[in-house]
Amino acid sequence: MVINGQNFHAIWVDNNKKDIVRVIDQQKLPFEFAIKNLVTFNDAFSAIKDMTVRGAPLIGVTAAYGLYLAMLSTTCKGAELQLFITAKCNEMEQARPTAVNLSYAITRIKSVLEGIDNVERAREIVLREADLIKQQEIDYCEAIGIAGLTLIEEISRKKKRKPVNILTHCNAGWLACVDWGTALAPIYKAHKKGIAVHVWVDETRPRNQGSKLTAFELMHEGVPHTVIPDNTGGHLMQHGMVDLVLVGSDRTTRTGDVCNKIGTYLKALAAFDNRIPFYVALPSSSIDFEIENGFTNIPIEQRNANEVSHIEGKEGKVQLVPNGCKVANYGFDVTPARLVTGLITEKGICPATKEGISALFSI
Ligand code: MRU
Numbered sequence: 001m002v003i004n005g006q007n008f009h010a011i012w013v014d015n016n017k018k019d020i021v022r023v024i025d026q027q028k029l030p031f032e033f034a035i036k037n038l039v040t041f042n043d044a045f046s047a048i049k050d051m052t053v054r055g056a057p058l059i060g061v062t063a064a065y066g067l068y069l070a071m072l073s074t075t076c077k078g079a080e081l082q083l084f085i086t087a088k089c090n091e092m093e094q095a096r097p098t099a100v101n102l103s104y105a106i107t108r109i110k111s112v113l114e115g116i117d118n119v120e121r122a123r124e125i126v127l128r129e130a131d132l133i134k135q136q137e138i139d140y141c142e143a144i145g146i147a148g149l150t151l152i153e154e155i156s157r158k159k160k161r162k163p164v165n166i167l168t169h170c171n172a173g174w175l176a177c178v179d180w181g182t183a184l185a186p187i188y189k190a191h192k193k194g195i196a197v198h199v200w201v202d203e204t205r206p207r208n209q210g211s212k213l214t215a216f217e218l219m220h221e222g223v224p225h226t227v228i229p230d231n232t233g234g235h236l237m238q239h240g241m242v243d244l245v246l247v248g249s250d251r252t253t254r255t256g257d258v259c260n261k262i263g264t265y266l267k268a269l270a271a272f273d274n275r276i277p278f279y280v281a282l283p284s285s286s287i288d289f290e291i292e293n294g295f296t297n298i299p300i301e302q303r304n305a306n307e308v309s310h311i312e313g314k315e316g317k318v319q320l321v322p323n324g325c326k327v328a329n330y331g332f333d334v335t336p337a338r339l340v341t342g343l344i345t346e347k348g349i350c351p352a353t354k355e356g357i358s359a360l361f362s363i
Contacts, residue, residue, distance in 0.1 A: 001174040001188075003033060003220055010058050010178050011065065011134065013127070019072055021065045023053050026175060030216035031314050038062075041070035041088060048095040048102075051207065055176020056250045056286050057137040060101030063092050064130035067109045071123045078117045085113050085122070097299040098259060098332050100251040100288045105133050133285075134178055140283035140346035141180035148186025148246070148281055148344040149193070155243050156195050163196040163224070165243045167233050170204045170261035171213035172248025172281065182248040182281040184217065186344065191223045199225040200236060204261060206307040206329060230263050234270040245271045246344075249282040254363065256337030256352030257294025258282075262330050268339040280335075280352070281344040289363055292354070294334040301331035 001008060014020040021038040027050070028034045036052055038044045044066025047053050053062045070088040074081070089106050096102060112129045116122045155164045172183035180188060190197050199218055204210035211227045218225040228236070236242050245267055251259040258264070258280045271278040291297040308327040310317050321327060340352035350356035357363070 001179060001217065001221065009134075009138070010055075010175050011053065011061055013065070013131075018127070019069075021062075021069065023047060023062065024175065025052050026054055026213060027052050029175070030212050038065070038069065040073060041066050041092075044069055045092060045095050054209070055171060056099035056101040056248070057141070057177040057182070057283060058175070059096060059099045060105035060285060061130070061134045061137060061178055063095065063102050064105040064109055064126075064133045066092055067106070068123070068126045068130050071119065071126050074119060077119055081117055081119055081122060082113075082115075085110065096301060098250045098301045099286070101285050104285045108133060137177055137283060137285065138179040140285070141174075141177050141182060141185050143346035144182055144281050144283065144344050145180055145185030145189040147346075147348050148279070149189040151244065151277070151279065151344075151349070152186055152190040152195060152197065156190075159243070161196060163198045164190070165198050165200060165236075165241055167200040167202070167236065167242045167245045167267065168214060169202040169210065169230075169247050169264050169267055171209035171217070173214055173217040175213050175217060176248065177283075181217075182283065182286075182344075183246040184214070185281065186246065187223060188221060191221065197223060199223060200233065200242060201225050201227045202230050202233060202263065202267070203227055204263065205230055206303075206311070208311075209261070233267050237270050237274040237276055242271075242274075242276055245276060245278045247278075247280055249280050249286050250332060251294075251298050252280065252282055252287050252343065252352075253291045253294045253297070253337075254287065254289050254357055255292045255294075255354045256340060256343065256357060257298075258335045258337070258340055258343075258352070259294055259298045259300075259332050260335065262333050265333040265335045265339075268335040272339050277341040278335075278339060279342050279344055279349075280340055283346055284361060287357065287361070289361075294336070298332075298334060300333070303329045303331050305329055
């Protein structure tokens with residue numbers, strides 16, 4: 001996507017110095033557009049953990065490049081190299097718990113390195129695989145955009161070309177996914193095609209990925225949008241001001257339960273009550289094919305209380321609650337499949353059911 005006339009991905013390997021991985025520092029957005037260099041495994045691990053990078057697909061891609069950086073740092077060979085690879089993969093798994101893309105990418109890296117005992121070869125292989133995972137996420141997101149565009153086109157036709165009002169939660173745009181995005185990809189496709197869209201952007205407390213990142217993306221792409229407090233969506237839906245809810249996912253079960261940023265479930269409930277279509281856009285790398293029950297099997301990240309007790313803005317950080325007040329900070333919630341109208345994937349749209357997912361992905 002384009003920032004000030006220049007095309008960017010959320011992560012890339014420096015063209016001239018192949019030992020530097022560059023990322024857009026999402027902690028500084030929207031007030032500063034800064035690029036951060038990752039040169040060690042620990043840099044990549046910390047970037048995921050402290051949310052310099054965030055969003056399920058980007059977490060996976062960053063982990064893959066982090067393992068490449070780990071390979072650059074070692075001279076191990078033979079069985080020792082295999083032990084090193086296993087240790088680094090296990091360590092990387094601990095960076096964040098909820099997005100399944102992390103273990104998806106690590107599993108791919110682990111499997112291409114199986115049996116490799118020469119470190120130079122391991123470096124080449126892991127870099128190639130990380131590049132492939134990155135390109136796959138870009139291609140999948142663009143395909144999601146094309147599939148989801150059909151939904152927006154249909155609503156636009158029914159509304160006789162009046163703007164299609166889409167509500168989204170958190171940031172599931174190109175910053176979260178390398179390029180295009182998941183939930184935002186159909187919106188970008190529609191906007192580029194000249195279809196009138198307007199996006200209601202949930203601010204997404206406590207980290208404000210909506211007001212900081214989604215709004216930043218939409219502004220740069222020229223997509224009309226309005227930032228709203230998280231508790232506004234229900235009211236808008238009751239008054240016919242939302243035509244479609246589009247969100248991303250950090251982990252979706254093989255039965256269609258959707259884990260996404262905290263607050264997504266409440267939007268799904270409101271959409272259900274108001275008969276508004278609620279779609280989840282996700283690449284297959286965000287589907288956990290191993291699990292059926294989203295409530296019992298998905299680890300929900302609990303984050304620092306500080307993110308709730310304080311808020312960070314352009315002028316710095318300010319405290320919001322009385323000293324010593326107890327707060328809770330769950331990062332994600334699970335929307336049961338029955339509240340999801342459909343899943344938009346790189347292979348097309350399917351019902352959020354075991355059968356729907358199986359039919360698309362032949363499992
Ligand atoms: O905690 P984050 O910012 O990494 O969480 C990301 C989300 O939950 C997003 O809503 C997104 O849809 C999933 S990644 C495309």
